[in-house]
Amino acid sequence: xxxxxxxxxxxxxxxxxxxxxxxxxxxxxxxxxxxxxxxxxxxxxxxxxxxxxxxxxxxxxxxxxxxxxxxxxxxxxxxxxxxxxxxxxxxxxxxxxxxxxxxxxxxxxxxxxxxxxxxxxxxxxxxxxxxxxxxxxxxxxxxxxxxxxxxxxxxxxxxxxxxxxxxxxxxxxxxxxxxxxxxxxxxxxxxxxxxxxxxxxxxxxxxxxxxxxxxxxxxxxxxxxxxxxxxxxxxxxxxxxxxxxxxxxxxxxxxxxxxxxxxxxxxxxxxxxxxxxxxxxxxxxxxxxxxxxxxxxxxxxxxxxxxxxxxxxxxxxxxxxxxxxxxxxxxxxxxxxxxxxxxxxxxxxxxxxxxxxxxxxxxxxxxxxxxxxxxxxxxxxxxxxxxxxxxxxxxxxxxxxxxxxxxxxxxxxxxxxxxxxxxxxxxxxxxxxxxxxxxxxxxxxxxxxxxxxxxxxxxxxxxxxxxxxxxxxxxxxxxxxxxxxxxxxxxxxxxxxxxxxxxxxxxxxxxxxxxxxxxxxxxxxxxxxxxxxxxxxxxxxxxxxxxxxxxxxxxxxxxxxxxx
Amino acid sequence: xxxxxxxxxxxxxxxxxxxxxxxxxxxxxxxxxxxxxxxxxxxxxxxxxxxxxxxxxxxxxxxxxxxxxxxxxxxxxxxxxxxxxxxxxxxxxxxxxxxxxxxxxxxxxxxxxxxxxxxxxxxxxxxxxxxxxxxxxxxxxxxxxxxxxxxxxxxxxxxxxxxxxxxxxxxxxxxxxxxxxxxxxxxxxxxxxxxxxxxxxxxxxxxxxxxxxxxxxxxxxxxxxxxxxxxxxxxxxxxxxxxxxxxxxxxxxxxxxxxxxxxxxxxxxxxxxxxxxxxxxxxxxxxxxxxxxxxxxxxxxxxxxxxxxxxxxxxxxxxxxxx
Numbered sequence: 001x002x003x004x005x006x007x008x009x010x011x012x013x014x015x016x017x018x019x020x021x022x023x024x025x026x027x028x029x030x031x032x033x034x035x036x037x038x039x040x041x042x043x044x045x046x047x048x049x050x051x052x053x054x055x056x057x058x059x060x061x062x063x064x065x066x067x068x069x070x071x072x073x074x075x076x077x078x079x080x081x082x083x084x085x086x087x088x089x090x091x092x093x094x095x096x097x098x099x100x101x102x103x104x105x106x107x108x109x110x111x112x113x114x115x116x117x118x119x120x121x122x123x124x125x126x127x128x129x130x131x132x133x134x135x136x137x138x139x140x141x142x143x144x145x146x147x148x149x150x151x152x153x154x155x156x157x158x159x160x161x162x163x164x165x166x167x168x169x170x171x172x173x174x175x176x177x178x179x180x181x182x183x184x185x186x187x188x189x190x191x192x193x194x195x196x197x198x199x200x201x202x203x204x205x206x207x208x209x210x211x212x213x214x215x216x217x218x219x220x221x222x223x224x225x226x227x228x229x230x231x232x233x234x235x236x237x238x239x240x241x242x243x244x245x246x247x248x249x250x251x252x253x254x255x256x257x258x259x260x261x262x263x264x265x266x267x268x269x270x271x272x273x274x275x276x277x278x279x280x281x282x283x284x285x286x287x288x289x290x291x292x293x294x295x296x297x298x299x300x301x302x303x304x305x306x307x308x309x310x311x312x313x314x315x316x317x318x319x320x321x322x323x324x325x326x327x328x329x330x331x332x333x334x335x336x337x338x339x340x341x342x343x344x345x346x347x348x349x350x351x352x353x354x355x356x357x358x359x360x361x362x363x364x365x366x367x368x369x370x371x372x373x374x375x376x377x378x379x380x381x382x383x384x385x386x387x388x389x390x391x392x393x394x395x396x397x398x399x400x401x402x403x404x405x406x407x408x409x410x411x412x413x414x415x416x417x418x419x420x421x422x423x424x425x426x427x428x429x430x431x432x433x434x435x436x437x438x439x440x441x442x443x444x445x446x447x448x449x450x451x452x453x454x455x456x457x458x459x460x461x462x463x464x465x466x467x468x469x470x471x472x473x474x475x476x477x478x479x480x481x482x483x484x485x486x487x488x489x490x491x492x493x494x495x496x497x498x499x500x501x502x503x504x505x506x507x508x509x510x511x512x513x514x515x516x517x518x519x520x521x522x523x524x525x526x527x528x529x530x531x532x533x534x535x536x537x538x539x540x541x542x543x544x545x546x547x548x549x550x551x552x553x554x555x556x557x558x559x560x561x562x563x564x
Numbered sequence: 565x566x567x568x569x570x571x572x573x574x575x576x577x578x579x580x581x582x583x584x585x586x587x588x589x590x591x592x593x594x595x596x597x598x599x600x601x602x603x604x605x606x607x608x609x610x611x612x613x614x615x616x617x618x619x620x621x622x623x624x625x626x627x628x629x630x631x632x633x634x635x636x637x638x639x640x641x642x643x644x645x646x647x648x649x650x651x652x653x654x655x656x657x658x659x660x661x662x663x664x665x666x667x668x669x670x671x672x673x674x675x676x677x678x679x680x681x682x683x684x685x686x687x688x689x690x691x692x693x694x695x696x697x698x699x700x701x702x703x704x705x706x707x708x709x710x711x712x713x714x715x716x717x718x719x720x721x722x723x724x725x726x727x728x729x730x731x732x733x734x735x736x737x738x739x740x741x742x743x744x745x746x747x748x749x750x751x752x753x754x755x756x757x758x759x760x761x762x763x764x765x766x767x768x769x770x771x772x773x774x775x776x777x778x779x780x781x782x783x784x785x786x787x788x789x790x791x792x793x794x795x796x797x798x799x800x801x802x803x804x805x806x807x808x809x810x811x812x813x814x815x816x817x818x819x820x821x822x823x824x825x826x827x828x829x830x831x832x833x834x835x836x837x838x839x840x841x842x843x844x845x846x847x848x849x850x851x852x853x854x855x856x857x858x859x860x861x862x863x864x865x866x867x868x869x870x871x872x873x874x875x876x877x878x879x880x881x882x883x884x885x886x887x
Contacts, residue, residue, distance in 0.1 A: 019604050382585075457618035460585050463605035464612045465632030465683060476620045562622050562663035 040409025174208020
């Protein structure tokens with residue numbers, strides 16, 4: 001037998017090269033995350049205790065901040081508004097998720113799709129729509145009964161719209177985990193429906209509820225778009241950072257507010273981290289999926305509720321679209337496309353939409369390659385054991401940093417004249433990189449889940465066959481994980497064309513992005529063009545999602561032969 | 565060679581150390597006189613089959629088997645011929661175009677074997693290769709792997725927790741416990757002369773009797789005096805006597821046999837070809853004793869639950885360990 005083949009020992013030296021390559025790439029990945037996530041954060045910490053000349057001043061800025069009543073009030077405002085958003089969104093999304101998973105109502109797929117639509121819109125868009133509905137000249141102003149929508153009510157409504165799909169996805173996942181056997185056991189014991197709900201359903205999705213609440217709270221407290229548009233004189237932390245830095249160039253106070261903003265996020269991150277670990281532990285048990293049985297009254301009620309929620313969501317989005325298509329609310333309701341012409345061609349912000357598409361493309365490309373390769377190196381290779389937990393933590397930590405804080409760190413770090421990477425400042429590259437880092441965690445978790453589903457021994461088998469790891473990566477890992485890779489790319493594209501908070505500090509006139517343009521146009525009173533641009537962003541996202549769905553379907557069909 | 569032991573005893577870890585997939589904290593790995601302790605997996609010369617097979621799902625059988633060959637820049641025709649040869653060897657000729665998900669567990673296992681053998685390694689490592697299969701397929705493949713291994717003539721190390729598998733397939737068995745080697749020997753040696761209480765306990769069934777040595781190969785268990793051909797303990801030392809249920813004499817004339825025992829049959833466990841009888845022997849003071857009987861013996865000797873029986877324990881089979 002061995003006469004046919006050359007002696008295997010000859011392949012030995014190449015192996016060491018492959019091993020070195022793994023280490024080099026892993027260090028590179030760690031270096032990238034350290035440079036673009038840790039370093040900017042560290043700079044914020046440093047700036048918070050320095051004066052403008054770089055001298056250490058201790059906690060003077062913190063003291064000044066809390067001594068200014070207007071600023072200190074923002075802390076309280078941010079907290080109670082975010083709590084209110086959480087208190088409304090989580091129960092609302094829970095009932096919706098419950099209807100989708102536990103009832104036999106019709107049109108589940110459509111309702112679910114509609115409920116996820118807010119994910120595709122920039123966070124400013126609902127705020128613009130709510131102003132049109134309930135603002136000074138709003139169509140339904142009387143509903144508010146004299147209460148102004150500008151301020152806390154508008155912020156809360158907008159954030160509920162923005163957060164709803166995030167909470168919904170988590171709660172659907174949690175409710176879908178139900179163990180049918182528990183319900184059968186309860187039925188056998190003659191348990192009443194309400195008791196089953198409180199003794200089985202609620203405990204089984206407890207972690208999902210906590211996770212949804214932390215995600216919603218973090219989103220609401222760190223979002224900048226909606227309060228900027230609809231907040232009026234109601235100050236919140238996120239807008240304070242912006243005002244201090246862009247309005248007054250007061251970087252030190254900006255850093256202090258940024259750190260304050262970081263606190264709830266990090267706490268929420270800690271809670272979520274603990275909860276997620278428990279969640280995966282309960283996932284591994286073998287359970288029988290719960291299959292709902294038709295109950296006409298209950299199903300009808302659920303359908304009614306979901307239809308109402310969807311109508312509200314569509315009403316918000318619809319108002320934005322409507323605003324973009326009429327001349328001027330409420331004076332001239334004639335149909336026009338002039339806002340689109342202004343937003344895309346004629347206006348000062350004409351490049352914004354194309355810039356956003358370009359930036360989305362770059363982010364999707366760079367982000368997907370970097371996220372997937374780093375996740376692969378982390379999960380499937382050996383060596384550098386000490387670096388790995390640190391890298392994993394960094395990958396998860398990006399979620400805990402609000403975009404606004406990350407962006408603030410970027411200007412402080414990369415705009416520093418002594419930084420050799422200063423050339424990145426004001427380029428498209430820094431926008432793409434910051435977005436990649438800001439949305440790192442979600443892509444990372446998708447990649448890790450896909451990679452964990454693969455047999456751990458592929459790499460060992462290749463090594464025993466003297467095939468270097470990168471060949472197996474290319475021939476096996478990538479093709480098998482392609483659906484997950486496409487999903488990461490889609491996610492990156494969609495979030496990056498509507499992101500505002502992270503890039504608002506980083507754009508230059510020639511790299512202005514859609515969300516920033518919407519904010520600026522809205523501020524200048526050009527509500528029509530702002531709504532038009534927002535609508536275009538939603539359309540672009542829908543387009544990408546359709547392309548993604550089609551590509552995935554084709555891919556699955558093509559690989560039908562081997563996907564069992 | 566089979567590495568045998570309970571789960572968590574370190575047998576898979578040992579295999580992975582040999583493969584270079586784990587790093588040993590101490591000691592060296594030497595293959596064919598070459599110290600490979602520090603080499604990465606790809607620098608070592610072996611083929612491996614994992615418990616999960618780890619076949620590449622998106623590659624056809626041909627691409628899977630030829631995976632290690634393609635990397636050596638061999639001409640296409642030569643790879644094709646080699647793959648066909650290997651598939652014939654494992655008994656699956658003509659399955660080149662199929663994908664792993666279209667094959668049964670046993671077939672996947674043989675493809676994994678073919679892939680491991682493709683590069684003609686000097687050592688074949690099998691990590692619980694049969695444990696993912698159902699019972700019948702497992703017994704059938706035992707013989708097939710063994711004959712394939714003899715045909716190819718490659719040194720093979722297999723990990724298993726199934727003692728039957730180890731005893732039936734291996735030339736030499738290594739019994740491991742808590743990361744330590746308990747005994748290395750032929751299957752016969754392992755079963756008949758276990759080197760430690762653990763080996764005696766783990767491989768096959770065994771009776772354990774607490775006893776005290778009386779010196780000269782005589783032992784007292786309860787009120788019973790027993791003789792063993794083993795005489796390693798000084799008088800007065802506490803001992804444990806290990807005795808397999810089949811090592812008893814019933815149907816020969818018992819006259820002059822040592823170790824004669826009378827007892828009542830408390831319970832009979834029916835096992836198919838034979839039965840396991842729980843004996844209650846008054847002189848053993850509550851220590852139970854299990855004895856095998858064939859179905860014929862059961863009938864001929866009229867063995868039922870509750871019946872009395874006299875038999876002898878084989879002195880040459882009683883293993884003695886200090887306790």
